[in-house]
Amino acid sequence: MARKIRWTDADTRATVGVARTGHFSKENLLSVGLTPRRITTLSTGSLKIFEKVGRDVNSGHEMYKLSDLGKERAAELGVPLDVQYYNPNIGKNLDFRHDRELANQYCSLDISCQDCWKTEREYIREINETREHIRENDPERWEEIKDVKYSAFDGGYVDEQGHEHYVEIVTSSYDQSRIDSKCESANLLGGTCHMTRV
Known part of the structure; x- marks a missing residue:
């Protein structure tokens, strides 16, 4: 008979956090309340929730x-599976700078802001829906x-005052047009974009 794992609030915070950011470092897992022993329990055996994927070549985490x-x-x-964060390019050659920084920013937020976090896939949907709404209802603006x-x-959240903040981790592959497209998206949706270069 398979062993059943007793579930805790820290387990939830860690699982949801990794789903929203792609990867967590061991330090991120500890910061949301997991103990080293619990990390081992949740990352081994047939009931594992997390998979250890290696050490980041930049930080050693x-x-x-x-x-x-x-x-x-x-x-x-x-x-939901269709909005969980996933970038197939992250982790190649064990370079996790992007997701490590995204996870650090996520973990630095108050729990109330973490609970309002949206993933990249949610923003793709939101941008498309906003554009479609403008196309159908405001032809003059649509032309613009x-x-x-x-x-x-990469992600974002709503703070306690109701302001939306967009989080973008900028890597060396970004050119100016890609950065400009993020700024245009922030203007379209009405929040503030915070970019961090790694």
Whole structure:
């Protein structure tokens, strides 16, 4: 008979956090309340939630992602599979700078802001819906924006005052047009974009 894992609030915070940011370092897992022993429990065996994917070549931090079971558990906890953060380019050559910084920013937020976090896939949907709404309801504005290039943010949240903040981790592959497309998206949606270069 398979062993059943007793679930805690810290387990939820960690699982949802990794679903929203792609990867957590061991330090991120500790910061949301997991103990070293609990990290081991949740990252080994047939019921593992997290998979250790290696050490980041830049920081030396152990990095974790969700296992298939972890992705299912995150969906049960409110982060549907179709919006969980995933970037196939992250982690190649064990370079996790992007997701490590995204996770650090996520973990630095108050729990209330973490609970309002949106992923890149949610912003893709929101940008498309906003553009479609403008196209259908404001032809004059549509003419102004129809050829503007927009791209989604890595994540974002709403603060206690109701202001939306978009988080973008800028890597060396970004050119000015990509940065401009993020600024255009912030203007379209009405929040503030915070870019961090790694």
